[in-house]
Amino acid sequence: MELSLSAPPSIPTSSPTPLKRRVTFAVSRPNLTPAPPSHRPSLSSLKPNHVHRLKLKAMDSQRAAPPRASLAENNGSTLTDTPTPINSGARIGEVKRVTKETNVSVKINLDGTGIAESSTGIPYLDHMLDQLASHGLLDVHVKATGDIHIDDHHTNEDVALAIGTALLQALGDRKGINRFGDFSAPLDEALIHVSLDLSGRPHLSYDLQIPTERVGTYDTQLVEHFFQSLVNTSGMTLHIRQLAGRNSHHIIEATFKAFARALRQATESDPRRLGTVPSSKGVLSRS
Numbered sequence: 001m002e003l004s005l006s007a008p009p010s011i012p013t014s015s016p017t018p019l020k021r022r023v024t025f026a027v028s029r030p031n032l033t034p035a036p037p038s039h040r041p042s043l044s045s046l047k048p049n050h051v052h053r054l055k056l057k058a059m060d061s062q063r064a065a066p067p068r069a070s071l072a073e074n075n076g077s078t079l080t081d082t083p084t085p086i087n088s089g090a091r092i093g094e095v096k097r098v099t100k101e102t103n104v105s106v107k108i109n110l111d112g113t114g115i116a117e118s119s120t121g122i123p124y125l126d127h128m129l130d131q132l133a134s135h136g137l138l139d140v141h142v143k144a145t146g147d148i149h150i151d152d153h154h155t156n157e158d159v160a161l162a163i164g165t166a167l168l169q170a171l172g173d174r175k176g177i178n179r180f181g182d183f184s185a186p187l188d189e190a191l192i193h194v195s196l197d198l199s200g201r202p203h204l205s206y207d208l209q210i211p212t213e214r215v216g217t218y219d220t221q222l223v224e225h226f227f228q229s230l231v232n233t234s235g236m237t238l239h240i241r242q243l244a245g246r247n248s249h250h251i252i253e254a255t256f257k258a259f260a261r262a263l264r265q266a267t268e269s270d271p272r273r274l275g276t277v278p279s280s281k282g283v284l285s286r287s
Helices: 048-064 123-136 153-171 222-234 248-267
Strands: 092-098 102-109 116-119 139-146 180-187 190-197 203-207 237-244
Touching (some): 102 153, 123 153, 180 248, 222 237
16 A cells, blocks of 8 residues: 655745655555465474463363263263272272162272161161171161162162272272182071182172072072172172071171171281282283
8 A cells, every 4th residue: 555645844935835745655464364284383483372371271171081980881880989099098989870770879988987878778688788887897878779669689789780889999909908808707507608809800609508589578599699790890709608507597697797807808908018009910900
């Protein structure tokens, strides 16, 4: 574009009026066409404050990603907390599991004092969860509603799945624990032996001969199904053997007591481990 400026007026004289002087300026317009990708500035050519903003954006995107421990990957159970290492002073697992058949909430503290708050709608199962808390010195909080108007199967299964998931969460990387547990519990004429390994590999060997089909309203077939479901989500190797027994109630209750004591032994800290993983592979994971 061109701009015209007039020269300042001269002092009047007797000479003719001078001609106006024209001054021309050349102004160039910036090129608004974006540069192709190959010509865009590299990270090293950016100013320091621009680089800082890019780093902040990357950090925000990483924080937005959910932690692995919070993913719902255990048969529909959703973890509501992250695993807590054994040396932090609190090993707690909290799980919510909701299906069309059941609604289950579980919270377990491996370093508890034996507090039991169980409400599953299945009285005998509540009684067995009390044994798990009392003899394992775990704090066990279970609240469940389900289609028990049909039978106890779905609620029994989903409670066990959620407990196994809560154990998996509370154990974290399993550093510093004993890992193995072994206990034999007598109850009058019944004697049950339980041996377990927090190996990360789900396996159940079950050998109980329960003489009756029910204890109260509880179907005794559900005992095996309870432990199979718990094993599947916790990543536990579990062996249950009946050494003696004739009374169904005694056999089942001795099983839960022996399991609780073996689990307590396996989850407790081994001071000689010095916080290391009790495995020659250096890792214990659920696979």
